[in-house]
Amino acid sequence: xxxxxxxxxxxxxxxxxxxxxxxxxxxxxxxxxxxxxxxxxxxxxxxxxxxxxxxxxxxxxxxxxxxxxxxxxxxxxxxxxxxxxxxxxxxxxxxxxxxxxxxxxxxxxxxxxxxxxxxxxxxxxxxxxxxxxxxxxxxxxxxxxxxxxxxxxxxxxxxxxxxxxxxxxxxxxxxxxxxxxxxxxxxxxxxxxxxxxxxxxxxxxxxxxxxxxxxxxxxxxxxxxxxxxxxxxxxxxxxxxxxxxxxxxxxxxxxxxxxxxxxxxxxxxxxxxxxxxxxxxxxxxxxxxxxxxxxxxxxxxxxxxxxxxxxxxxxxxxxxxxxxxxxxxxxxxxxxxxxxx
Amino acid sequence: xxxxxxxxxxxxxxxxxxxxxxxxxxxxxxxxxxxxxxxxxxxxxxxxxxxxxxxxxxxxxxxxxxxxxxxxxxxxxxxxxxxxxxxxxxxxxxxxxxxxxxxxxxxxxxxxxxxxxxxxxxxx
Numbered sequence: 001x002x003x004x005x006x007x008x009x010x011x012x013x014x015x016x017x018x019x020x021x022x023x024x025x026x027x028x029x030x031x032x033x034x035x036x037x038x039x040x041x042x043x044x045x046x047x048x049x050x051x052x053x054x055x056x057x058x059x060x061x062x063x064x065x066x067x068x069x070x071x072x073x074x075x076x077x078x079x080x081x082x083x084x085x086x087x088x089x090x091x092x093x094x095x096x097x098x099x100x101x102x103x104x105x106x107x108x109x110x111x112x113x114x115x116x117x118x119x120x121x122x123x124x125x126x127x128x129x130x131x132x133x134x135x136x137x138x139x140x141x142x143x144x145x146x147x148x149x150x151x152x153x154x155x156x157x158x159x160x161x162x163x164x165x166x167x168x169x170x171x172x173x174x175x176x177x178x179x180x181x182x183x184x185x186x187x188x189x190x191x192x193x194x195x196x197x198x199x200x201x202x203x204x205x206x207x208x209x210x211x212x213x214x215x216x217x218x219x220x221x222x223x224x225x226x227x228x229x230x231x232x233x234x235x236x237x238x239x240x241x242x243x244x245x246x247x248x249x250x251x252x253x254x255x256x257x258x259x260x261x262x263x264x265x266x267x268x269x270x271x272x273x274x275x276x277x278x279x280x281x282x283x284x285x286x287x288x289x290x291x292x293x294x295x296x297x298x299x300x301x302x303x304x305x306x307x308x309x310x311x312x313x314x315x316x317x318x319x320x321x322x323x324x325x326x327x328x329x330x331x332x333x334x335x336x337x338x339x340x341x
Numbered sequence: 342x343x344x345x346x347x348x349x350x351x352x353x354x355x356x357x358x359x360x361x362x363x364x365x366x367x368x369x370x371x372x373x374x375x376x377x378x379x380x381x382x383x384x385x386x387x388x389x390x391x392x393x394x395x396x397x398x399x400x401x402x403x404x405x406x407x408x409x410x411x412x413x414x415x416x417x418x419x420x421x422x423x424x425x426x427x428x429x430x431x432x433x434x435x436x437x438x439x440x441x442x443x444x445x446x447x448x449x450x451x452x453x454x455x456x457x458x459x460x461x462x463x464x465x
Binding site (some may be wrong): 002130133134135137138139140144145148150152153155158159162165166279313 | 351352354357358360361364365396398399446447448449450451
C-alpha cells in the first residue's frame, strides 16, 4: 500500500503535530510530538493534551481548548512543558470531524540562546545604570551644595568626604566593568605562572590594610606556603575584593580573617567576617551578575557592584569554585578553591 | 517647618538629601536605611511627606509603599519616589499606592525642596 505524501510530512515534521478530540484527548501524534512528551515524567496513563502541560500553564491550555466553537475555529497560545522552553500551539477545529488539528512549534536552541543573551544584556544595562547613578547622585549633590556656598563649614567638610568616597566607588565600578570584559576576552591561562599562596595572601592584605585601619577593623591572616599555577594579579584581586567586602560589612572594632588550607589537590581560601550575614536566598545570587537585580528590583546587598561576579569568573578560569556560607547576625565566610600546582 | 522622612539604603544619599533639605528649605529630615525601619519611623514620627528610594535590598520601595498604604496610621502620608531607574509603576497605580510623584536620581540638591513642594502643592 502506498502512503500519501501528506503522511510523510506528518512523520517527518520537526514541528509537533497531533489531533485532539473536543475533550482534549490525544488521538494521533506525529513522531516529534511523541518524542517531546515521552521524555516527560510519568507519561503512563496520561491521554489528554492537558496532562502534559506545565501546571502553571494548564489554565491557558484549558481556556484555549474551551474557546474553540463552530464560530471560532482557530486559537493560538504558548505553553511550557517541563522545560522552560515554551511551545507555541495553533489549534484548528474541524467541526464536521469533531477533531482539533494541533500544530506546535518549538523555538530553536539558537533563538532561545539569543533571547537569553538579550535579556542578560538588558539586565546588565539596568544594573550598571543604577550602580553608576548612586555615586553620581552623591557626587553631583555634594558638589552642587558646595558650589552654592550655602552650606556651613562643618557640612562643607562632610560633603567633600562624601564626594571623594563616592568618586572612589565610581572609579572602582568602572574598573570592575573593564576587568569583567577583559577577563572574558583573555585566553584562559595565558598569564598563568607558578605562585606562592602565602605571597598572594600577604599582598592582598597589604592592599586592604589602609581601609581596615580607617574602619578600625583588624585583619588576621594564617598563610599557607604552597605553590599554585595561576594569574597572580587576578588572584590577588579576588582576595582583595573578598577582604574589602568583609571589612565593609563588619562593625568597627571587629576582625576579619583570611586563611588557607590544603585539601587534597586543592587550596581552600577562606575570608571570614562577623558582619550581619547574607540571607539564604541571596547566597547563590550574589555571584551572579545577571541575577542581582530581580523583577522586584531588590538587591541582596547595597554597593555589591560587579565584584563578586568578577571573582567568580577569575576563580572559574583557574578551575576553582567559589561559594559563601553565612549565618544571619553572626557573619559570612567566602570560600574559593584553586588547584595545587 | 516641614518634616520629611527619607528612606534610602545608601547612607551618602541620605546625608546629601538631609543637608540639601535642611540648608535650602530649612526643613527637618528624619532618615531610615530600610523599608522596615521606614515603616516604623513613618508611624512613630508622622512626617509631612516620605521620600522613598525604589531600589532597596530586602523590602524595596514599592513593597514599602504598599505596607504604608495598608496601615491606617501611615496611609495619609504622601509618598514621593526617588529612583535611579526609569521603571516606575504605571501612573494609574501611583494613586492607589499613595504616590504623589517621582524624583529622578541624580537630583539637584538646590531645587529638591522646590520639586517636593510642587508635587505636594506646598507653599515654600
